[in-house]
Amino acid sequence: MLGGILIGLAVLAFFAYSRVCGGGGCDTDYCASGQKFSAPEGYELVSKVFELNAKKAAAPDNSNALVQLPLKSATTDQRNLSFYQYVASTSSWETLAPAILDPQGKMASATLQETPAIIAVMRRLLPSGHVAAYLPHNAPLHRDAVGRVTLVHTFDFAPAADGTVTGELSGITSDGSFAFYPVISVKAGDKGAIPTVVSILGDAATRSNHVLQIVNLVNEKKLGGINIAYMDLPADQRTAFALFISELGQRLHSQNKLLTLTIPSPIVVQGRVDEGAYDWAELGKAADVLAISPLRDQSSYRNDMPRVLEHLASLVKPSKLLLTVTPYATVKTVDGIETLRLSDAMARATRMSIGAGGDEKIVASSVVEIVGTNIDREENLSGIVWQPETATVAFTYKSGTPRTVWLENFFSVGFKLELIPRYKLGGVAVENASDDVYLGNIWTALVPFITSGQPILMQPNPADLLPRWTVSKGTIEGGERAGQKGRIKWSTPAEPGTYTIKLTLSDGSYYFENEVAVTVQPREARTPTATVTATPTN
Template identity: 50%
Template sequence: MIRPGPRRGYAGGAVQRSAFSDGRRPSPVRFVVLAVIAIAVIAVGVLIWFFFGRSPGECTDAYCEATASEIDIPSDFDLHSRLFERNPNAEPLPDGFDLQITIPLEVPTMDGRGLSFYGYNAESQIWEPVASAALDEIGERATGIFADPPRFLAVFRRLNEGRQVVAYLAPGDTLHPTAALLATVVHTLDFTPAPDGSLRGQPSPRPPTTALHYPVISASAEIDGTVPSVDNILSTGADRTNHVQQILQRVAAHRLSGIDIAYLDLRADHRTSFTLFISELAEGLHSQGKTLTLTLPAPLKAIDRIDEGAYDWAALGESADLIKIAPVRDQSTYRLHMPEVLDHITSLVDPGKVILTITPYASEKSGDGIRPLTLAEAMTVASKLAIRSESLVAGSDVQIVGVNIDRDEGLSGLRWQAETATVAFTYKLNGGRTVWLENSFSAGFKLEFVSVFNLGGLAVEDSSDNDFLGNIWIAVEPFVASGQPVLQQPSHSHLLPQWKVTAGSLVGGDRGLVTWQTPLEAGSYIVTLTLSDGVERFESRIVLALPPAETEEPEEAP
């Protein structure tokens, strides 16, 4: 607990080199107000105000050191500075201006990973990230820029053995409770690019979590019209620069701490233009103390090389603060190709910047391509029921089959695929299909790559509190706590189909087909098939109406 105590003068405010600064180290009792007047800051530079303590024994600066406040410091944070409190008697911040503050660190560090300014939110009673912490050249001070300065302020490093935990979230969705606790970055999927270079969409409210919030600008073949928009944007230098300015304007207008660019499915001939776009955007964001992260598709493994396509990983790694590898859905080659892909990426980019994305979505591969499915959708396919017997009467044998798991028809049934490290099944539809399920077992084997290649952390494609998705957080939580993945596979018995009926008896069933020896009494009966991916259980039911058995009328005696 930090208890109230006397305030001393706040050692804030190093001056950044600018038209108003000669670059010399400032006085330790100085802080700076940095003008961010709508869009004008992008073009006309920075306006700076100085405030100084007015007497040696009394703090008159905007923030004062406080041995202050009955506020818990979370156990998963390391406090790197003293606690500072907003001075209620300090001169107010002018409208349209942000506050730039530099504070000394208790222990010098050159490791900026996970280091941020946090403010205490009295309403939610949690510490929230309010600005990135930019270290000086010797790691003794951290500087941040604040649109809405909080009452209490400090520099924390989040203690996270698994490094970054990035959570993607659709607008309006609620974070999974475990994601709310573990996430270090939340990406809300808020924006898409328009053909004229502007942005469509509005930023989501910041989720109630200690994580940093960087909205995403998304473009992909799955989002109608967005890839052609990016084609237009990257076609000329003027269009590219206009798009950069549009993004910087929106970041400033919405007072965002950073932005994520997720422009997927680009043509290879955009490689140079996309690299220049990211370089220009990074320069503009970093000059404002903002963060740029990227979501990129994984390079493809060709016969004799790794094909990066439109994405120059080496150059992009120089510009971006973090790069997330988008989910790879084809599990038939994932474990075969991913080691070579990651070896290539980490030879070009600092591994600490590289984030591997895992997904709670199942994948279905067919001759038409690969599509994502929720776990519930996949298990609905697996548990489809049908009646194979021609007659359905009381006192007879009736065959009931799981159509898509019937091993007697050459299907695999639900099984653990060692070569893909997933629970999978095959079924017949338009030439045959394979479905790979994602759950805590498969996620553990993917997280192994984060450890082996010493990556900067993991991302979860959809971090919503959605019961229909695979619960991969069961694997993420111990990985974050220990830095080591849990490598287990489900019990074979848990993957076998389980059958039950309200009356009569059942014979067989392990191979996907069961024989129901029906009762003698007519009526309606329920047959239930239960399937499991090794973690969750799913039921499919069929209601069967049994008519009475036909009996032969006795012949009358002559």
Template identity: 45%
Template sequence: MQGATLSGGRGRPSPMRFIVLALIGIAVLTIGILAWFFFGRGSSECSSDYCETSLATIEIPADFEQHSKLFERNPNADPVPDGFDLEVAIPLEVPTTDDRGLSIYGYSTESQIWEPIASIVLNETGELATGRFADPPEYLAVFRRLNEGRQVVAYLNRNDTLHPTAALLATVVHTFDFTPAPDGSLEGQPSPRPATTAVHYPVISASSEIDGSVPNVDNILSTGADRTNHVRQILQRVAAHRLAGIDIAYLDLRADHRTSFTLLISELAEGLHAQGKTLTLTLPAPLKGIDRIDEGAYDWAALGQSADLIKVAPIRDQSTYRLHLPEILEHITAVVDPAKVILTITPYASEKSADGVRSLTLTEAMTVASKLAIRSENMEVGGDIQVVAVNIDRDEGLSGLRWQPETATVAFTYKLNGGRTVWIENMFSAGFKLEFVSVYGLGGLAVEDSSANVFLGNIWTAVEPFVASGQAVLLQPDQDQLLPRWEVTAGNLVGGERGLVTWQTPLEAGSYTVTLTLSDGVERFESRIVLFLESLEDEPVEETP
């Protein structure tokens, strides 16, 4: 074998058989190593399970340091028997005794990502990395992951239950517990610690969506005395509740509060750090102007000096997300240590209209997309009735449900008060957003709502492999998955893929159900309409004179 050695040995047969197989495994391992040294290097034709390759089309992630050559699975290799592992011993290009972050990674051409498949054991000289796995990947190599310390921040509304995957992956949990009062004190009580090993930092939040909270912050920032009083109130509550830290999420502040807010955070950070506590911030993303990045009320450079972490709040408008975010992140990471910067992704869909952008659950968005109506006056047997999904009817000039490459989301447009666009967040869109975390070397990711709410898009299926491998899964749904599917309890259906279907009704009167099934590429949603067919009335008979 060229570049690796193999052996078997998992499963629990009888004790005697286990011993025999173990001896065979040792023999195979020894022979494999000898074959590599004496035959693999000198032969141009590889007959081993894995063979050295130089396939240039496979990109090595920026977050990884390659420590071995790339090996490809021999298509003629025997399959691994059920209950057994394949053991590989991979030569390292530079010997090392430091195994921190070293693993064997496998690459799948289907998912186009590298995934950890085995931990490694170094030999005494640090020249070979040995690992075992049951499912041989197409390609493998030894990598050292350079950024294993990435944060996974989970936001959680009070009294909500943490998503099971969030409970496993989160390093920080923020519960929305406090708001600033007019006198500078805090309203609210800390939530019980969520069932997770993550640290718990409650949030003090103010925004235009929380009645009266922004004016309260305006008052707090109006004088130095009010500012200092607010800091003292926070420190007292942190100490009284024995909190490990706190998050400040004061959004929608006026630009003229920039200096005062910076001083508030500096004073609060000094007090918290003196107690061994942590201060994190949630800030709105700067705005991309014509010729500059506008930070508004938030001095990122100064705030980055004070805070331990800064989370970039979700950007709702997807029409400019991928256009503006690169410049925004370049600006932020130029003035703040990238390891402190956390990009927040959201499970909420966004709807843009002339009135602005609002958030929708996945279920709400798909309910809009699957709204049904009838475009026929006669509801009689033996005729044709048109049933239409009014908000995705492409014959009316609408987009239908489709993948938007420019926004990397599943989206649709519909007519209501001047027209609206809905962008859906799911595992596909989340993967393309997580790519920014890797590209800009950020300190991690945050999820806006990490609850187990089944009506939200499940973006954790994108977060989980990203946390495991450090790479975003960049996939998109097939357009066929996004097409409407129609069913009816009787009769025939004609057309339907463009959003309008013709129902050729049966000859028997009664109630019938037409069902539309729509998918965002992940989940399926049904919308039903019940129609009652009337019998044809007997034609009147003319009397002959």
């Protein structure tokens, strides 16, 4: 079993350990071991196993050890590489720190707090590559993500106007299977955040100060790296942001720390790929991992995302790129795009209106029309359907203006994951990998992909998307097939009382219900009409 990660330490002093002994003897700090060791299941040794040379002096107290080991074969693939120590008492390997490759890919280095007796560099083997999980501050991982993610990013920090970094580190404890790099983030919805970043980036001195503050944070919190997610920057910040990331990458790499980025996806405008404020070619040189944020508009995703990925793969080593998938539903209106939790989206879909009489009463032994307000096909709404052109389950409705809701689930995510092997990307990122039960569970698609490296491409059963109506008493006119167009006629019971009407909808994976209690009033007794008989006169 793999133990906890030791990820980064404040640099007090460095005691540099050399690499490996040469021909006739070993006079370096670590020597190739003569013992036979095997990697744990799911890992591979990319270096030989080395033992600490007992003849060499130990590292000074209160110092860090800079350890470098040669690899069996040169590689430029940074994914899932770490230093491990062998613990004889438990006959197991424990994670020490991420491994940093030299420019030639022949050596791996790490800064360690101690000098373990037996060490090696190993790669965690996942057919899917990286699996990056983004989490709100202090949110727990989804149960299906545990043991399957390689990177965890928590939204903990934000830049302050003076270049410092504010926030608190999430209480994440690694089980040794993933690296933890918290996020420093800004986005358009954060009040004053974008002007703050623009001010910081606008001058070389303030940029350098911000870099220093970030590096200090990484060392103070004993982190192995950091994630920068400066979203929604104006296009005129393109050069300044690239300079900032370049400087930050150099400072972090000099201390054997990693830099990961979260960047808005480029968009396709008039036939060309527009990167906006983000110079992907330069950013790709400086960062170790670059996650492409979700492209929200599903009406253009299937056409535009392949073009975007082809463009990015020509600028950045594809193994550094992660495609981000999301559990959030997307709503498109004339004013733009917003995101919703799946439960909120389906709450809109299951809304009902009940056609009471002119006096707004429902009476016994009457016929009442019940309408699924946002799935009523007689109002030219789509209902819950599979859209082949977007490869999503969707529905349209009106709220003043037309709106389209796209749902992310097992089916839609599978068709997005197929882009990862097609463009040989470095893996997948999950926008919110928390255990929030109100989000869509997309791990049903992710787990098979992580295991095999291949997506499951399926469409939902059309019958599962049809609305289902039930009433606690009375009858639905038309039988089982009634209501498929989003409305029913309910023959109310003869007895007054409170009854329930239930509308059940599915996204193809899960069912969602809206139940409404309806009071049925007694019918008013009719007042008899007097009959007058005239007697004819003679």
